[in-house]
Amino acid sequence: MHPSRRRFLVLAMAEASLLTLAPARALAAPLIENVTGLYPVEVARVAAPTSTAEVAAAVRNWPGKIAVGGGRYSMGGQVAIAGGLHLDMRGMNRLLKLDPAARVARVQAGMRWRDLQELLDPHDLAVQTMQSYANFTVGGAVSVNAHGRYVGNGPVVNSVRALQLVLADGTVVEASRNSHAALFRAAAGGYGAVGVITEVELDLAHNTRIERVVTEVALGDYPAWFRRDVMRGDCVFHNADLLPPHFDAPVAVSWHTSGKPLTETARLVPRGQSYALEQNVLFAMTELPGGELLRRQVIHPLLLDKPAVKWRNHEASLDVAELEPRTRRISTYVLQEYFIPVRHFAGFARAMAAVIRQHGAQVLNVSVRHSPPDTTSLLPWAKEEVFSFVLYYKQRTGKAAREEAGAWTRAMIDTALRFGGRYYLPYQLHATRAQFEEAYPEVAALRSLKRRHDPDGKFSNSLWARYL
Numbered sequence: 001m002h003p004s005r006r007r008f009l010v011l012a013m014a015e016a017s018l019l020t021l022a023p024a025r026a027l028a029a030p031l032i033e034n035v036t037g038l039y040p041v042e043v044a045r046v047a048a049p050t051s052t053a054e055v056a057a058a059v060r061n062w063p064g065k066i067a068v069g070g071g072r073y074s075m076g077g078q079v080a081i082a083g084g085l086h087l088d089m090r091g092m093n094r095l096l097k098l099d100p101a102a103r104v105a106r107v108q109a110g111m112r113w114r115d116l117q118e119l120l121d122p123h124d125l126a127v128q129t130m131q132s133y134a135n136f137t138v139g140g141a142v143s144v145n146a147h148g149r150y151v152g153n154g155p156v157v158n159s160v161r162a163l164q165l166v167l168a169d170g171t172v173v174e175a176s177r178n179s180h181a182a183l184f185r186a187a188a189g190g191y192g193a194v195g196v197i198t199e200v201e202l203d204l205a206h207n208t209r210i211e212r213v214v215t216e217v218a219l220g221d222y223p224a225w226f227r228r229d230v231m232r233g234d235c236v237f238h239n240a241d242l243l244p245p246h247f248d249a250p251v252a253v254s255w256h257t258s259g260k261p262l263t264e265t266a267r268l269v270p271r272g273q274s275y276a277l278e279q280n281v282l283f284a285m286t287e288l289p290g291g292e293l294l295r296r297q298v299i300h301p302l303l304l305d306k307p308a309v310k311w312r313n314h315e316a317s318l319d320v321a322e323l324e325p326r327t328r329r330i331s332t333y334v335l336q337e338y339f340i341p342v343r344h345f346a347g348f349a350r351a352m353a354a355v356i357r358q359h360g361a362q363v364l365n366v367s368v369r370h371s372p373p374d375t376t377s378l379l380p381w382a383k384e385e386v387f388s389f390v391l392y393y394k395q396r397t398g399k400a401a402r403e404e405a406g407a408w409t410r411a412m413i414d415t416a417l418r419f420g421g422r423y424y425l426p427y428q429l430h431a432t433r434a435q436f437e438e439a440y441p442e443v444a445a446l447r448s449l450k451r452r453h454d455p456d457g458k459f460s461n462s463l464w465a466r467y468l
Helices: 003-019 052-061 113-123 138-143 181-187 219-230 276-287 291-305 312-316 342-359 399-418 433-439 443-453 462-467
Strands: 045-047 066-069 085-088 095-099 104-108 125-127 160-166 172-176 196-206 209-216 235-242 251-257 309-311 331-341 362-371 386-396
Touching: 052 085, 052 160, 052 196, 066 138, 066 196, 095 113, 104 113, 113 125, 113 138, 113 312, 125 312, 138 196, 160 181, 172 181, 181 443, 209 312, 219 235, 219 251, 219 342, 219 362, 309 312, 331 342, 331 399, 342 386, 342 399, 386 399, 399 433, 433 462
Parallel strands: 045 085, 066 085
Antiparallel strands: 095 104, 104 196, 125 196, 160 172, 160 196, 209 251, 209 309, 235 251, 235 362, 331 386, 362 386
């Protein structure tokens, strides 16, 4: 049969299948974009389930490929597959269980961290581990095995008690460290390769009062200083900023538990605030002469100079809108991240800065975080204790700029591999197949597990179509 005729029949059958789903809703939305505006994926259909039963029905009835998306903050098509079904999980946003005494919550996977925080805060509870911004969905955070600035917590999987998964045949399973453990390990950081995460059960933390402490540290002294001053037991959040053009003078920002009076009385960051000032500052730093000097000598000191005492939930409920540009038509803001063994911190930092300068990459900031080894997920980004280097940079949106970004990203990946590190997978798909295989040799185990549970390769996306 001619490929175009075969595709027509597949889509026709899929249309008929989805129309029989009740009460599942199928929406015609052929283009799935991500936050950067780069690499949109044309799909056949979008389904917006509100229950696990609807997800299972959609998986059983769709004859082709399926990809899963939440907040769509991954940046290289990780939430969609060309010509396939996109499961938009954002309608699955209910709290299913909350036990304040045991500090446990169970949520549907499409719930955003910010929505969960609003329900936890009246109980003086907080999310144990999440990204630095609260816009992401819980299931998406588990799927990429996210982390934040939390000291000693490592990736989000360390706070996950159990996952509910829909497998390729529509079967629903409860996966944990003790039941369906292989699927649990593969789903955390598996980017939807083995199933659809529909529910997540989480350990919670207390909402404590925290105080910001800012310290300038020499690059070579930072690992020892971190172990002595940050890992002492009362630090909740920590990151160190490395600023252009040299990226060699860490400005460490630590939030320690405190009994001092609050300087910020709001318990959560208000929703829907205007971030026009932040957008204009970003524009000035990246487009006007002397932008780097403006940031280093004026803006950064102003941001960190005032004393700050607030609730943990306030600092954890930041809105990613503060990082948004005024427009993404000509340029966009992008992330990439590298996980480097602690012993190679300074060596990698210097080599990273050399790559950035060599390629003229417009990196606004490098944020350094820490993680203990990940002993749970099948594709761990922290095989040992690591510092993570999160690069936040500006990139033009044209083809030439994308190719240029690819070239310096591959140079960065080579640098990370040379220092025994790994790169993070939710960003632009610039890595070569060889680089991916070297960074994640455990992928052989993922392939084996996928053949067992998804022999037809139903679950896919742009990431796995390229590398798996």
